[in-house]
Amino acid sequence: QVQLVESGGGVVQPGGSLRLSCAVSGFTFSTYGFHWVRQAPAKGLEWVAYIHFDGSAKYYADSVKGRFTISRDNYNNTLYLQMNSLKPEDTAIYYCARGGGYRYLEYWGQGTLVTVSS
Amino acid sequence: QSVLTQPPSVSAAPGQKVTISCSGSSSNIGNNYVSWYQQLPGTAPKLLIYDNDKRPSGIPDRFSGSKSGTSATLGITGLQTGDEADYYCETWDSSLSGGVFGGGTKVTVL
Numbered sequence: 001q002v003q004l005v006e007s008g009g010g011v012v013q014p015g016g017s018l019r020l021s022c023a024v025s026g027f028t029f030s031t032y033g034f035h036w037v038r039q040a041p042a043k044g045l046e047w048v049a050y051i052h053f054d055g056s057a058k059y060y061a062d063s064v065k066g067r068f069t070i071s072r073d074n075y076n077n078t079l080y081l082q083m084n085s086l087k088p089e090d091t092a093i094y095y096c097a098r099g100g101g102y103r104y105l106e107y108w109g110q111g112t113l114v115t116v117s118s
Numbered sequence: 119q120s121v122l123t124q125p126p127s128v129s130a131a132p133g134q135k136v137t138i139s140c141s142g143s144s145s146n147i148g149n150n151y152v153s154w155y156q157q158l159p160g161t162a163p164k165l166l167i168y169d170n171d172k173r174p175s176g177i178p179d180r181f182s183g184s185k186s187g188t189s190a191t192l193g194i195t196g197l198q199t200g201d202e203a204d205y206y207c208e209t210w211d212s213s214l215s216g217g218v219f220g221g222g223t224k225v226t227v228l
Contacts, residue, residue, distance in 0.1 A: 044204075047217030059215050103150075103153070104165060105153070107165075110162055
């Protein structure tokens with residue numbers, strides 16, 4: 001069955017970096033685009049980034065542009081989110097999701113918590 | 119402040135119907151497909167409606183979606199206690215070149 005499993009979350013100081021991973025199984029990874037979405041504590045969902053199936057196009061929310069980088073490894077069926085220059089307002093649960101293109105988010109992982117605090 | 123506007127909460131008795139509105143603009147809902155997500159407490163979101171009005175397999179037909187102009191609506195009929203959750207609309211914004219979510223609506227079954 002379709003599975004997406006995020007990892008790499010943790011506690012990091014402001015200005016620090018973290019790389020999140022999303023390991024997928026149960027479908028052909030290389031034929032789908034993927035999203036990252038985050039949810040701050042007791043807040044709503046915020047779209048973060050999207051990458052096309054072949055990595056040819058990437059899109060970012062203004063709040064993370066220039067600091068975060070989405071990438072993928074089609075050989076190892078893994079999606080990544082490199083997060084640099086982290087701020088306290090980046091504290092959230094980060095979810096990866098398989099896209100129906102960029103039109104919708106079809107399957108979601110369970111999320112990984114990132115806490116930015118000194 | 120979310121790009122898409124949803125009511126913070128709606129409520130109804132078991133068996134009744136609720137509708138959740140999602141208001142946007144021509145750069146998002148007006149020219150792109152809308153999807154809806156259900157987030158039960160403590161869990162990841164789940165796709166309920168995609169491409170404005172389509173249900174993934176396994177989603178009961180008590181859930182329906184529609185779109186008109188720059189607004190979209192999620193309907194839930196035959197309300198059950200298990201429907202208590204947060205519901206979010208989402209679409210692509212062509213001006214922002216990114217996805218946008220509504221602020222979320224909490225459904226309470228009285």
